[in-house]
Amino acid sequence: MKAFHPTFGTKPWPDGLRVLQVYALPDLPEGSALRTLFVGLRKALAGLPVEPLSDDRAHITLDMITDAPAAAIGTAERAELADRLRAEVAGLGPIALQAGSPIAYRTGVRLDLHPDDRLAVLQHRVRAAVHRVRGAESTGYPLGVLHMTAGYAIADTDSDELAQIVHRVRPGHAPFTVGRIVLVEVSWRRVVPSGGDEPVWRIDWDTIETVPLDR
Numbered sequence: 001m002k003a004f005h006p007t008f009g010t011k012p013w014p015d016g017l018r019v020l021q022v023y024a025l026p027d028l029p030e031g032s033a034l035r036t037l038f039v040g041l042r043k044a045l046a047g048l049p050v051e052p053l054s055d056d057r058a059h060i061t062l063d064m065i066t067d068a069p070a071a072a073i074g075t076a077e078r079a080e081l082a083d084r085l086r087a088e089v090a091g092l093g094p095i096a097l098q099a100g101s102p103i104a105y106r107t108g109v110r111l112d113l114h115p116d117d118r119l120a121v122l123q124h125r126v127r128a129a130v131h132r133v134r135g136a137e138s139t140g141y142p143l144g145v146l147h148m149t150a151g152y153a154i155a156d157t158d159s160d161e162l163a164q165i166v167h168r169v170r171p172g173h174a175p176f177t178v179g180r181i182v183l184v185e186v187s188w189r190r191v192v193p194s195g196g197d198e199p200v201w202r203i204d205w206d207t208i209e210t211v212p213l214d215r
Helices: 033-045 075-089 117-134 159-167
Strands: 018-026 050-052 060-064 095-105 108-114 147-153 174-191 200-212
Touching: 018 075, 018 095, 018 117, 018 200, 033 050, 033 095, 033 108, 033 147, 033 159, 033 174, 050 108, 050 200, 060 117, 075 117, 075 174, 075 200, 095 117, 095 147, 095 159, 117 174
Parallel strands: none
Antiparallel strands: 018 060, 018 174, 050 147, 095 108, 095 174, 108 147, 174 200
16 A cells, blocks of 8 residues: 555645535435444554544545636636535435545555445436536546545555455444535645654535435
8 A cells, every 4th residue: 555645636636725626425424334344444554554534524525627626616606616516416315334444555545435336326417517517628637436434654665464454344334325426625734643754645624505306
C-alpha cells in the first residue's frame, strides 16, 4: 500500500484548493450496523499508518468538477447545478446497499458496495446534470467501481498484513441506505494529527445543497 495523495481529476490536488463535488451520503442512525462497522475499523487501524474517516465524513464520491476550482463557480451557477441535480435524480428513490467486506486497497481501506446497479444509475444521472450545466469537458474524474473509503494510508505499508487485520473486523458487512446526495465544496489539507509527528491529508467540506432521493 502506498501513501495516499488526493487528486483533482487526474492531477495532484494542491493543499487547501476548494473544489465542487457531488457525494452520496450514507444514512447513519445511532446504533446502525454501518456505525458499528466504522467503529470496529477505527479500533483495528489504531497504531497503523492509516488515517480513518470519522462518521460525519463518510461519503461515496459520485462526481467532481475539474475544469475550474470552486472559487470560479459563482452563486447563480451553483444554484443551477442544484436545480439540475434535483431534476435528474427525481423519482429514483432511496438506495438500499450493503457495505463490506473491508478491502486493503492501493492507498487505503475501502468498503465494497453491493448491489451497486442503482448507485451506478445515480452516478450517471449526476454526471448528466453537471454536463447539462457546464459541458462535457467539466468532469475529468474517472468513473469506476463505486466504493466508500474508510481510511487513507499515510505511509507505505504492507497491504497483506493490513488485509488480514481488516478482514477480522466484525461485523464485516453492514446494510445501509443512501437517501440523499449533496453538492459540496471540498478541500484537502495537510495537518498534523493530535499525538502525531507527520502531517496527513484530511478532507473537509461545506454543503452547498442537499438533494433528497425521493420517489
